[in-house]
Amino acid sequence: MQTRHAQCLIRRSSASAWLLLTSPMLIAQGTTPSTLAPASTPAHQIFDLSVFVVAITGGIFLVVGGLLAVVLFRFRARKTDPLGEPAQIYGSTQIELAWTVIPVLIVVVLFLTTARIIFAIQDAQKPKTALDVTVIGHQFWWEFRYPKYGVVTANELHIPVSSDAAPAATFLKLTSADVNHSFWIPQLAGKTDLIANHANTMWMDPQKPGLYLGQCAQFCGSQHAMMLLSVYVDTPEQFDTWIKNQQQPAQQDPAVVAGRKVFEGQACMNCHTVSGTAATGRFGPDLSHLMSRATLASGAMDNTPANLRQWIKSPDTFKRGALMPAMQLNDEQLDQVTAYLETLK
Amino acid sequence: MSDYPLPVSQVIDPSTSASERVTFLEKLHGWVVTVDHKRLGILYILYSTFFLLVAGAEAVMIRIQLAYPHNHVLSAQVFNRFFTMHGTTMVFLVGMPFLFGFANYIVPLQIGARDMAFPRLNAFSFWMTAFGGFLLYYSFLGGAGLYGVGNAPDVGWFAYAPLTARSFSPGHATDYWALALIVSGFGTLGTAINIIATIISMRCKGMTLMRMPLFTWLLLIVSMLTLVTITPLTAAQFMLLIDRYLGGHFFDTQAGGSSLIWIHFFWIFGHPEVYVLVIPAFAIANEIIPVFCRKAIFGYPAMVAASVCIMFVSLSVWAHHMFTVGMTSVSNAFFTLSTMLVGVPTGIKIFNWIATLWGGRIRFTTPMLFCIGFLFQFLIAGLTGIMLSVSPWDWQLHNSYFVIAHFHYVLVGAVVFCIFAGIYYWYPKATGRLMSETLGKWHFWLFAIGFHITFDTMHFLGLLGMPRSIYTYQPDRGWNFLNLVVSVGGLIQGIAVLIFAYNFIVSYWRGEVAGDDPWDAWTLEWTTSSPPPVYNFEEEPEVHSRRPLWDLKHPGDPDWEYES
16 A cells, blocks of 8 residues: 555656646747757656656655744744743754665665666667767857768758657767857757867757757857757658758859859858858858758848848847958948859758 | 053054044054954955945846847847856855955854964955955956957856967956956965964864864865865966966867866866855854754754765765766766765755754844745755756756756855845944844845745746856747846845845944844854954853853853763
8 A cells, every 4th residue: 555655646746846847838939949848869868857856856845845934933932932041952863863864865766867867868879870960169150060961061950850660860979169169959958068179979869850949058259149059850851852952062153153253252262161162161151052041140140131141241230259250342242242142052 | 462461452453542533544554454353354244245246236237138138238248248257256256255254253253262373364365365356357447458359257257268268368358367366266275274273273271173163163164175176276277377378288179288177177176166155154054043043053063074074075076067078977977976965964954954943932033034045045956956966957957047046046045145144143243233123124035035036937947948158049939038037036136235235334333232242142252242352352261062151141051061
């Protein structure tokens, strides 16, 4: 009987821990990068572990906090108190031993549960079919390289969805070109830092297609807040289409040759790559398929022609402190180079 | 010295001689050249109160900026300077000087000594600390280097390399930051040595180690911990300056250096530092809770043992700040375990405080209210600490607003609450006047309400994925309403602190006259006059138990018959 009662108690406290944890979701929106709406195995494992931890710590809080509240109420000074001081008690070895041993036992339980999840996530075997992506952090944008496909892109990561029928994990190799950054998509996995001279790895296997948001989680300089991150989880067909498009060399539309000349005649090409042209710079994002991305400047604004033109004219408007300089182009040159970039689909 | 009947006081302390008129400049001079532990204690407290207001103002500006998404009150650069300065100020110019202020003022009085062991080192340490603080703030004026770069440090208070390298942080702001912490670090080390020497060698007759008041015990522990923790920080700052100016490559990743070296150095300092700040908070609570529930502390030996245990365990947990840097799974498991273990001695302390309250007659004065707030908040901070020690969950929570909420629960909910409690408690001893209880209660309730509105809400922001150190956020993330709530709570706390500042100043002239022992307390500082004379005690006290004043007040039922 007693064990069934105990099980019932654990189930109930886990349920309330789950409710306590997920209540903030009521005000969350579809685009909230919430840790409480996991959509990939590591995030799920962490969430389940967190429910367990909240159940235990919540129990401790109720017992100890409740005791404290009772004590404060019951032993408040009253006018009717007898004169003199209350009885002085200096300690009790038995009681003190009890409240030393009980926390030790709780720590043992918590630690063993945690250790299992640490090893399950961190030491997971990489499947042969896994997709490899190298992530390089820059001040203040993300570079994504797909070595197997020869694809380089920026700020918006595309990975395939994973299902029981066709499991598809993505393994990220993380490093940095300058200062420390941290890769964090709360719904897909915990964060991992990007540190120069120190390659880290993490993995995820998202189960639902869609757009997942996140951002840099390690302070990296003035525009750390605008180092946003999107992950598109594609169906296998979408992913194949996307990869095929990215593998194409950049479009060479003769109608915008003037803009291309501006691009290659100015310093633009020192920092940016446009595949199939003389522009091979690597300090800034690869622009070969710029128009396949929904945002500019690592999510600082939507990718519209007007925003693009203003960004080239004066990056400070959107992202003061970004390393891209204003090239002092005149209006005609701005129109031309914008028109050129608009063709890079 | 002891041959003289102590006419010395009139020479040293001009304020006591009514016959001679003292000019303002002479008075000021007296404060500048003083080596009296009580005056230095007051200087420390005034210094840190000043910087508490400054750092508080910075926090309010931060919260105004974050009240709405895409707000433009502060630019990105100014915001980054403000949160860097807020953190650095609160830790180095508020938290530690407050604790040293209390230690300076109270420890010699509690152990029945005439002064600290090294009075001149004491003055030297204070002025080093003060110089460090002002050097840091001078960076707002003098930090500008190249055109357009920062004029105050903007690298975060933990200043991860290589962001601090000259290529990423040109100008001199980072140099001011490093130099200021080196200079104030020497002051801190001097005071720590001084406190240890004082406690070890200057205790009055009869005061064995196990009869010391817990406040003094914990400050002994904290001073030893300080010696161990400040040293790596100072070393790391020197390495940083060598990198910046002498072509060193400790942290220069472009030349084979390692960012991880800085991170390890910083947190080997940084985590014990949390205990350097919070153990004095325990110390203050250990004095106030027994007095206002009218009972002896429950389990004194266990309290001492738990504190020593926390000191040692705290030295082995630093890498729980580093679960996301890519350590091996075994290291992550080790630091998970060591961090969880801190919960055991900490739990003992909380249980002992509750047992102390049990069966008492609790008087809800302002110092006690702040201590009760501390007990609740520290309980929650401990439990969220357990959550953060669970390294997989920390991969989500690290550097999110959950962490901000957690450490503000420790540093405000525990440390600042206890600092306020300590000020209300010892103010009458230092000035001879009580602070206003009415204003004190307004201060407590407003501050507690504002605190909970702000920091309870921050936990949820973290769970919803909001990272720290961002000057603005996107409106589509579902964080708008909660951020507004956090900011409102911040303003309420700001108002509460202004009430405190008013009370603190005005009570000096208008407060009720306190007398020697306004709280009916039990430790030695309450036997002498308020404020105490320069020589502290007319004759050297002799103690027979942990509560010498209890023995005096209850000669028929003295403590020494019960203490083991």
